[in-house]
Amino acid sequence: MMTTILKIGGNVLNQPVQLADALDYFSTLKGPAILVHGGGRKASEVITAMGHRPLMVDGRRITDEPTLEIVTMVYAGLINKKIVAFLQQRNTNAIGLSGADGNAIIAHKRPVGTIDYGFAGDVDRVDAALLSGLLSLGLSPVLCSITHDEQGQLLNTNADTIANATAVALASLPQTVSLQYCFEFPGVMLDISDPSSAIKALTPAKYQELKKQGAIAGGMIPKLDNAFAALDKGVHEVVIGDLTTLRNGQGTHCRKGA
Amino acid sequence: MMTTILKIGGNVLNQPVQLADALDYFSTLKGPAILVHGGGRKASEVITAMGHRPLMVDGRRITDEPTLEIVTMVYAGLINKKIVAFLQQRNTNAIGLSGADGNAIIAHKRPVGTIDYGFAGDVDRVDAALLSGLLSLGLSPVLCSITHDEQGQLLNTNADTIANATAVALASLPQTVSLQYCFEFPGVMLDISDPSSAIKALTPAKYQELKKQGAIAGGMIPKLDNAFAALDKGVHEVVIGDLTTLRNGQGTHCRKGA
Numbered sequence: 001m002m003t004t005i006l007k008i009g010g011n012v013l014n015q016p017v018q019l020a021d022a023l024d025y026f027s028t029l030k031g032p033a034i035l036v037h038g039g040g041r042k043a044s045e046v047i048t049a050m051g052h053r054p055l056m057v058d059g060r061r062i063t064d065e066p067t068l069e070i071v072t073m074v075y076a077g078l079i080n081k082k083i084v085a086f087l088q089q090r091n092t093n094a095i096g097l098s099g100a101d102g103n104a105i106i107a108h109k110r111p112v113g114t115i116d117y118g119f120a121g122d123v124d125r126v127d128a129a130l131l132s133g134l135l136s137l138g139l140s141p142v143l144c145s146i147t148h149d150e151q152g153q154l155l156n157t158n159a160d161t162i163a164n165a166t167a168v169a170l171a172s173l174p175q176t177v178s179l180q181y182c183f184e185f186p187g188v189m190l191d192i193s194d195p196s197s198a199i200k201a202l203t204p205a206k207y208q209e210l211k212k213q214g215a216i217a218g219g220m221i222p223k224l225d226n227a228f229a230a231l232d233k234g235v236h237e238v239v240i241g242d243l244t245t246l247r248n249g250q251g252t253h254c255r256k257g258a
Numbered sequence: 259m260m261t262t263i264l265k266i267g268g269n270v271l272n273q274p275v276q277l278a279d280a281l282d283y284f285s286t287l288k289g290p291a292i293l294v295h296g297g298g299r300k301a302s303e304v305i306t307a308m309g310h311r312p313l314m315v316d317g318r319r320i321t322d323e324p325t326l327e328i329v330t331m332v333y334a335g336l337i338n339k340k341i342v343a344f345l346q347q348r349n350t351n352a353i354g355l356s357g358a359d360g361n362a363i364i365a366h367k368r369p370v371g372t373i374d375y376g377f378a379g380d381v382d383r384v385d386a387a388l389l390s391g392l393l394s395l396g397l398s399p400v401l402c403s404i405t406h407d408e409q410g411q412l413l414n415t416n417a418d419t420i421a422n423a424t425a426v427a428l429a430s431l432p433q434t435v436s437l438q439y440c441f442e443f444p445g446v447m448l449d450i451s452d453p454s455s456a457i458k459a460l461t462p463a464k465y466q467e468l469k470k471q472g473a474i475a476g477g478m479i480p481k482l483d484n485a486f487a488a489l490d491k492g493v494h495e496v497v498i499g500d501l502t503t504l505r506n507g508q509g510t511h512c513r514k515g516a
């Protein structure tokens with residue numbers, strides 16, 4: 001049986017209709033399934049409403065202490081519990097988790113380099129046995145992007161990274177794992193303005209070729225580098241697409257073989 | 259083996275040293291243990307910081323929609339995850355839950371009477387089998403005071419009631435359950451200004467007698483009415499005290515027999 005890890009992005013979370021669609025999709029997945037979500041726009045809204053200023057460098061959030069309190073409230077509290085309640089409404093027995101819950105995801109505070117990201121966490125270990133134990137109780141884990149360091153410190157962590165590390169950890173059990181990234185495009189696009197340019201399938205060789213040609217660039221490169229690293233570590237496939245393509249078994253399928 | 263349900267009150271949550279003490283105590287409990295917490299002062303602080311006004315009638319919160327969002331953020335997000343991270347630091351494998359998680363606690367929105375409490379939830383059912391399943395995985399559930407109605411609606415619920423309903427549900431498995439209320443007094447006091455006036459033991463008969471005499475009054479009456487109702491439904495004992503008395507096996511012990 002295939003285990004699915006579905007990661008939903010900020011643009012899906014921000015729109016109630018798209019979020020409902022994504023939860024409909026998640027609740028109809030066959031076999032064990034884990035949902036991973038980030039934060040979307042809400043954290044910045046609460047930060048502003050509470051009189052702070054969202055701190056960003058190169059599109060990445062700087063997590064000072066008030067920001068950590070607020071992302072913990074918004075990601076692990078508001079968004080995670082709303083998603084869990086909406087999944088229960090769909091008869092999916094969801095259980096929301098931060099990395100501290102059940103010691104699910106252990107991370108360390110990112111060392112200060114040229115930039116001090118504050119309370120940002122880099123993942124050390126995902127406890128696949130815990131997730132597997134919860135799945136065996138009939139529960140569907142819903143992971144938010146808050147982790148901890150086992151010393152009492154919560155940490156703000158990239159949700160793509162959590163999805164990736166969770167897929168790799170489950171693959172090592174071993175299990176057959178499909179890692180699906182749901183975002184606003186029908187797949188990895190050769191021309192962002194042309195939906196028909198979405199790539200159907202990517203092998204490591206084809207990816208390297210397209211990267212060399214400059215046909216794949218920007219933010220897709222770290223996403224795909226991580227995807228192929230996950231395949232190297234035993235994940236069966238990584239699929240990237242929007243809800244319509246994922247639902248139809250389309251989107252960009254990354255696999256080791258052809 | 260005795261299962262302990264420990265409920266910590268707002269005055270314990272508000273003070274970092276007392277909270278640390280309470281978590282030390284919880285992490286040294288023998289046998290399966292479940293922690294239940296309310297919200298403390300933080301929710302009102304966030305409500306005010308976000309430009310709303312805390313709405314209270316007779317000391318009870320009115321949960322309008324912005325208030326529900328904020329209590330969900332504060333109870334299920336910030337406070338719950340901080341407690342879980344602090345317990346992990348103490349090598350207690352805690353897992354934080356709202357009532358929506360694992361469908362743990364189902365409630366219904368309180369009907370509008372003379373007062374409209376808004377999104378306040380009255381408990382219908384605690385899923386003891388789920389809690390038992392989590393305990394059997396070596397996890398210690400940490401319940402916050404947010405529940406849901408299975409139709410996608412989160413609800414703000416009294417933490418004392420959650421602790422009580424959880425104790426009754428576990429007792430029905432059956433299990434031997436000790437329900438402990440940790441607050442700022444060494445027990446049920448005959449004279450609030452005299453710590454030595456704490457009652458050591460209460461039976462139903464003695465409670466009725468003291469209530470008739472007016473020696474027990476005010477906020478303790480609903481607490482104790484609920485305690486004795488829990489004993490009637492199979493809970494082994496209800497203990498009320500502060501951290502020092504609970505730790506020493508003192509506090510007010512309510513039991514059916516003498």
